[in-house]
Amino acid sequence: MRQALTKILAALSILLCSSAAALKADSDSREIVSAELAKPVIRGAIVFKNYCVLCHGERGDGLARSAKLYGVVNLAIRKLDEEYLQKIVRKGGAGVGRSAFMPMWKAELSEEQINDVVSYLELVGDNVSRGEVVFKTNCILCHGITGNGKGRASHLFDPRPADLTRSDKNDDYKRMIITTGGESMGRSAAMPAWGEQLSPQEIGDAVNYLRTLLVGN
Numbered sequence: 001m002r003q004a005l006t007k008i009l010a011a012l013s014i015l016l017c018s019s020a021a022a023l024k025a026d027s028d029s030r031e032i033v034s035a036e037l038a039k040p041v042i043r044g045a046i047v048f049k050n051y052c053v054l055c056h057g058e059r060g061d062g063l064a065r066s067a068k069l070y071g072v073v074n075l076a077i078r079k080l081d082e083e084y085l086q087k088i089v090r091k092g093g094a095g096v097g098r099s100a101f102m103p104m105w106k107a108e109l110s111e112e113q114i115n116d117v118v119s120y121l122e123l124v125g126d127n128v129s130r131g132e133v134v135f136k137t138n139c140i141l142c143h144g145i146t147g148n149g150k151g152r153a154s155h156l157f158d159p160r161p162a163d164l165t166r167s168d169k170n171d172d173y174k175r176m177i178i179t180t181g182g183e184s185m186g187r188s189a190a191m192p193a194w195g196e197q198l199s200p201q202e203i204g205d206a207v208n209y210l211r212t213l214l215v216g217n
């Protein structure tokens, strides 16, 4: 009995090791994914979404829903040098002689979050960069970091997640399948519907980014 159990355990561990090795060869490694998600701009984008979008808008252009509450103050984030950005984010508008409606963040956010969000401010105006962040924070476990369909979880699905570097679908189709999910388009239900989690702006940005992943681009 005991011997049989030992044999089963041994067989199981061989199976586990070999599938782990196969996984490694065929899909993104855990290290690569963690390194990608630890990039300051990726983390900074999340901070921006949680704390800044409300006033500055998803594109940092000041066209947020609450912007009108601040009357004539322009909420667009311009290209400014890093030292100034650090200062206004830490000390708030009042700390640099600007509107006090810009909160002081140094007590609210960690050092790391402040540095991260400041590095994201340089990219917030660029639709492809914003789309890259949407893709990397939502899609890579299935579609892979490079979009080749070999994400860490890709082997769990049949059909496999699409290879987005070789997609023959146009932007409208992509926007639709991302918003409403695979099932509503007669495709696999494993492709989730993102229309509730992501805004139309974010989905549009992701589609722009996907265009840059196409081979031969």
Ligand code: HEC
Binding pocket: 047, 048, 051, 052, 053, 054, 055, 056, 070, 073, 074, 075, 076, 077, 078, 079, 080, 085, 088, 089, 093, 097, 098, 099, 100, 101, 102, 103, 105, 117, 118, 121
């Ligand atoms: C409650 C609304 C509000 C929130 C939330 C907010 N801001 Fe602001 N922010 C403002 C206002 C108002 C100004 C404009 C100040 C002025 O022009 O006098 C401003 C200005 C700025 C500027 C200077 C823009 C320029 O071009 O001069 C930066 C940079 C900035 N905010 C970054 C951030 C970051 C990063 C966050 C999130 C951590 C954030 N803000 C959250 C209201 C807000």
Ligand code: HEC
Binding pocket: 134, 135, 138, 139, 140, 141, 142, 143, 157, 159, 160, 161, 162, 163, 164, 166, 167, 168, 169, 174, 177, 178, 182, 186, 187, 188, 190, 191, 192, 194, 206
């Ligand atoms: C849980 C796994 C999973 C996640 C997460 C996921 N997808 Fe998919 N996606 C799939 C699968 C599976 C298919 C293929 C469906 C089929 O072939 O029937 C697919 C198909 C697609 C297609 C169609 C491509 C083509 O050429 O036909 C696009 C575009 C797409 N996904 C974009 C995205 C984007 C953008 C995200 C992130 C916001 C995302 N997917 C997240 C599993 C996933």
